[in-house]
């Protein structure tokens with residue numbers, strides 16, 4: 001399915017008070033809205049993904065998968081600041097006729113959601129039957145469910161949190177330090193900061209995987225090596241892989257948006273904000289996730305009124321949310337098979 005584009009011609013005011021003149025949003029849809037208008041599945045993507053969810057979440061999204069176009073009308077929009085079709089730091093600044101680069105305004109998770117809402121209205125979507133996302137995607141989904149509790153009927157939050165942790169911010173800051181140490185970042189070219197971005201992805205990967213992942217996938221066959229280890233080339237390869245498909249400016253701003261995530265800001269705290277959610281909610285945590293530890297999902301589960309909790313064991317750590325599609329399918333299937341009618345169900349009790 002090819003990407004579509006929506007242009008909002010009004011002034012888009014960000015949480016900071018800064019303004020974007022107009023807004024272009026790249027998005028994909030799959031399937032069609034049924035006559036009851038009750039089959040919308042809206043996916044919020046994570047940090048470096050895009051709106052083609054049937055490409056990056058295969059096994060959960062596909063013709064024969066749980067979320068399929070025969071049953072569902074699936075929508076996924078590229079987030080504000082990301083380079084896959086939505087206005088971002090490499091877009092043309094109408095004030096100068098040049099790319100924004102570091103003149104792009106800072107934005108928050110709330111701004112991303114505000115943009116999604118505009119698109120949902122444009123598509124004539126009233127109720128969202130299922131809203132889901134992992135990681136940064138989950139941060140958007142929880143935020144959206146708080147500001148529009150009547151619109152979101154079911155919510156699936158995976159490997160995410162209610163406010164970004166000091167630990168998570170520290171990881172992001174370390175990555176931004178790597179980017180800003182690359183002086184080309186300030187040169188004003190689309191590939192500025194590429195070496196820094198490569199280092200940033202290498203740092204990030206440590207938080208997306210685990211000791212065990214590396215111990216198995218990057219273990220040397222021989223004990224004679226003193227240099228050129230597999231783990232080293234892996235870091236370099238993964239860094240370059242991101243450089244080939246992303247840019248340092250979007251990465252910088254998106255990581256700042258992630259840091260801004262706090263559903264309690266201006267709402268009398270996180271607990272109060274979560275209590276506003278009306279959606280029937282499934283929270284999934286990954287036992288091996290060092291970036292969004294499972295305590296953060298247990299917290300969401302305890303404070304969202306109609307919620308269920310499930311634990312997933314993944315060899316991959318945090319990135320397990322993108323990879324363990326069979327387990328996710330089983331958990332989601334159980335959740336929707338259970339007739340809760342407003343009651344709390346616990347797929348797995350928290351001790």
Ligand SMILES: CC(=O)SCCNC(=O)CCNC(=O)[C@H](O)C(C)(C)COP(=O)(O)OP(=O)(O)OC[C@H]1O[C@@H](n2cnc3c(N)ncnc32)[C@H](O)[C@@H]1OP(=O)(O)O
Nearest residue numbers: 048049050056218230231233234235237238245319322323
């Ligand atoms: C245009 C687009 O690509 S769209 C964006 C796609 N990405 C997204 O949507 C973001 C979400 N996805 C992701 O973050 C990732 O794709 C994940 C987490 C799902 C999977 O990560 P992967 O990098 O595929 O898996 P993994 O960590 O096992 O690494 C495998 C890669 O490392 C390479 N590799 C493994 N060990 C080494 C090593 N020692 N040295 C060098 N390379 C190595 C493999 O050859 C493989 O390369 P390939 O990706 O070119 O096939």
Ligand SMILES: N[C@@H](CCO)C(=O)O
Nearest residue numbers: 046047048049135136
């Ligand atoms: N691996 C994910 C980030 C982790 O949430 C991505 O690149 O989007």
